[in-house]
Amino acid sequence: EDQVTQSPEALRLQEGESSSLNCSYTVSGLRGLFWYRQDPGKGPEFLFTLYSAGEEKEKERLKATLTKKESFLHITAPKPEDSATYLCAVQARRGGATNKLIFGTGTLLAVQP
């Protein structure tokens, strides 16, 4: 069964204190791995898509990396406005036309000034 596990469930950082969020996955052939950010009361906001092991993408203070079993979201020198829930999702490569994503339960990040 395709599955996504995120850790830690919650993370509290001081402003400027870099860290990483983990997303472990098991999937019957990975078509894509997605990172989203979700603020309270809002829908998820797309951040990155990664397709193959070794791939990296960056956006401001965020950098996403991918291996064959997991992905990391590195946050460099975070600011309070980076506080949010970060969601990881995978799309399986399998027969059929489905585009569905399988989400983890997220990491709640709080950055204190």
Place this chain on the structure above:
Amino acid sequence: NAGVMQNPRHLVRRRGQEARLRCSPMKGHSHVYWYRQLPEEGLKFMVYLQKENIIDESGMPKERFSAEFPKEGPSILRIQQVVRGDSAAYFCASSPGTVNYGYTFGSGTRLTVV
């Protein structure tokens, strides 16, 4: 350039009533997805639709739930005879085709069943 529009934002229904959730995709997007988010749980896929077609409804309960995306107008997620366990945030997302670009999500409809 409006994003994915969902309405209502909040919906309160008594047990046994019907709930209708509406979603207008982004301009140029022909693929619509519905997800449900329960407290302390991740987003769960419900259904994937293209205009006038249901492509994948593997995540949608067989009873009481239905979805449509007509040729004209928004996509509708319909829940008949709601129960307390249906209380959740329902998110709609759209994409232009494949999801390689990532879905664009709406702000959700928060359904409360009393």
